[in-house]
Amino acid sequence: MKFLVYCIFFFFFNNFVYSQYELDYQPIVYKGSVPKDIYLDTQDKIENRKATIKDNVDIKEKNRDMMYASAVYQINGRLKGGAVFFNDELSSYLNKIVDRLLVKQPEIRS
Numbered sequence: 001m002k003f004l005v006y007c008i009f010f011f012f013f014n015n016f017v018y019s020q021y022e023l024d025y026q027p028i029v030y031k032g033s034v035p036k037d038i039y040l041d042t043q044d045k046i047e048n049r050k051a052t053i054k055d056n057v058d059i060k061e062k063n064r065d066m067m068y069a070s071a072v073y074q075i076n077g078r079l080k081g082g083a084v085f086f087n088d089e090l091s092s093y094l095n096k097i098v099d100r101l102l103v104k105q106p107e108i109r110s
Helices: 002-013 042-052 061-080 089-101
Strands: none
Touching: 042 061
């Protein structure tokens, strides 16, 4: 008999404790345009990186090219994989807060 009561209780009341579900849930909305760096060709990104970064490390040119290519591919994977968000309301709000907090220290912000 107890088993039957437990089954009935579980059957009727499991929907109430299943999860926290809001009827008016709205996910984060992304607004604006995608940064242009994401659309650049991978080879162009590698060439730009080689042209702009000046290092004093003594390594072979072939190893340096492989290092730059590896870094560009890893960054592309993160940006295009969906793990990095940009142009959303939350990021814009947090950037405004950081701007207010660092108003007297602009060198930290940049």
